[in-house]
Amino acid sequence: MDRRESLKTLLIGGAGSSLLLSCRLDDTTDVSQITDIKEREFDYGRTPEEAAHDEKLMDDKFYTEAEIATIAVLADIIIPGDGEYPPASETGVTDFIEFITKDIPEHKTPMRGGLKWLSHETYKRYEKEFIDCSKEEQIEIVEDIAYPEEVKPELSQGANFFSRIRNLVTTGYFTSKEGIEYLGYMGNRPNVWDGVPEDVLKKHGMEYDEKTLKRSIKPEERNDIADWSNYEV
Numbered sequence: 001m002d003r004r005e006s007l008k009t010l011l012i013g014g015a016g017s018s019l020l021l022s023c024r025l026d027d028t029t030d031v032s033q034i035t036d037i038k039e040r041e042f043d044y045g046r047t048p049e050e051a052a053h054d055e056k057l058m059d060d061k062f063y064t065e066a067e068i069a070t071i072a073v074l075a076d077i078i079i080p081g082d083g084e085y086p087p088a089s090e091t092g093v094t095d096f097i098e099f100i101t102k103d104i105p106e107h108k109t110p111m112r113g114g115l116k117w118l119s120h121e122t123y124k125r126y127e128k129e130f131i132d133c134s135k136e137e138q139i140e141i142v143e144d145i146a147y148p149e150e151v152k153p154e155l156s157q158g159a160n161f162f163s164r165i166r167n168l169v170t171t172g173y174f175t176s177k178e179g180i181e182y183l184g185y186m187g188n189r190p191n192v193w194d195g196v197p198e199d200v201l202k203k204h205g206m207e208y209d210e211k212t213l214k215r216s217i218k219p220e221e222r223n224d225i226a227d228w229s230n231y232e233v
Contacts, residue, residue: 057102067115068094069131074162075169077142085182088173096172097165107164114161121158 046054063071072089081087101107118141122130126137133141145151145158146166173179180187201207215231 054099057099060102061098062102062108063098066129066131067112068098070115070118070129071097071165073131073138074142074165075173077138078166078169079173082182086178088169091173091176091178093169093172093176096176097168100168100172107168110161110164114157114164117157117161121155 072094075088075093079088079093081090097111101111118130121141122128122133122137125141126133130138130141141158142162145155145162148159148163151159174183195208195213196206
């Protein structure tokens with residue numbers, strides 16, 4: 001298998017064995033005084049305290065624009081997209097990493113240190129920033145730090161950083177709408193049930209009456225709550 005092709009296999013393994021990240025309130029966070037909650041374009045069932053916490057994190061900035069641009073390039077190397085499915089940077093992964101880094105502060109030092117390491121390594125090799133490198137130059141650096149068992153000792157910091165960002169990117173991608181569709185995950189949703197099969201009914205000498213069929217067997221209304229208050233047998 002070509003090493004570049006095997007990146008996809010490697011990142012999927014990293015996603016499976018790594019973090020299933022969830023937002024949580026830090027013990028030191030005081031949200032009691034946060035009362036100005038702006039309306040966002042989404043609603044995901046948070047309590048008022050959790051929503052206040054999330055709003056505060058969303059309004060703060062941790063990464064610089066240059067760092068976000070670098071993260072976006074790395075994200076698209078890790079998950080470049082596949083046919084109709086977009087690359088990671090187009091699914092909100094950078095926003096996810098920005099948020100989760102602030103929500104779980106343990107990521108802050110390793111991520112910023114890793115980005116600085118990448119910048120230093122890139123300048124040492126090519127005398128320019130990572131985002132200004134050619135695709136071939138970017139892949140060359142990534143391949144040197146993407147395979148933990150093959151990494152040279154002097155590149156160990158880069159390998160640790162890449163493992164972390166790969167886990168964050170894959171978590172962000174496969175919890176996005178596009179990533180969930182890519183996996184084919186159906187989730188907890190109702191199936192279309194159109195009644196007992198005809199052959200089973202005949203086997204037991206039974207059949208639906210027209211009133212039941214017209215009132216009950218309506219797949220297009222499967223998400224509606226039935227009202228039986230006026231139903232007569």
